[in-house]
Amino acid sequence: MAQIGSISNPYLYETLKMMIGQAIVVQTEKNIQQGILLSILPDHIILEISRTPFFIQLEEIVWVTLETTKK
Numbered sequence: 001m002a003q004i005g006s007i008s009n010p011y012l013y014e015t016l017k018m019m020i021g022q023a024i025v026v027q028t029e030k031n032i033q034q035g036i037l038l039s040i041l042p043d044h045i046i047l048e049i050s051r052t053p054f055f056i057q058l059e060e061i062v063w064v065t066l067e068t069t070k071k
Contacts, residue, residue, distance in 0.1 A: 006031055006042065007042045007043075007058075007059050008042075008043065008059055009058055012064070013042070013058065014042060015064070016040045016045060016064065017040055018035065019066065020037050020039065020040060021036070021037065021039050022036070022037055022066060023035070023036055023066070023067035024037050024047070024065065024067055024068075025064065025066075025067050026045075026047060026061055026063075026064045027061070027063045027064070028056060028061060029060050029062060033047055033049060033054065033056065034049065034067055035050075035054065036048040036050050037048035038053060042058075043057060043058055043059075044056055044057050044058060066070075
């Protein structure tokens with residue numbers, strides 16, 4: 001179990017910090033979520049999907065990428 005204030009995956013944390021404000025795709029252990037990354041905290045991210053904030057634990061993230069739109 002992670003200590004309060006510690007970052008469970010510092011590489012993922014730093015990568016996500018660079019994506020704040022952008023549309024991303026997040027694969028979790030259960031499903032795929034697409035939305036705007038609003039914020040990143042040491043243990044979770046806040047992803048806005050259809051104007052609703054979703055909190056996703058960093059431990060649950062399998063992979064993340066920028067959302068691409070086909071033209």
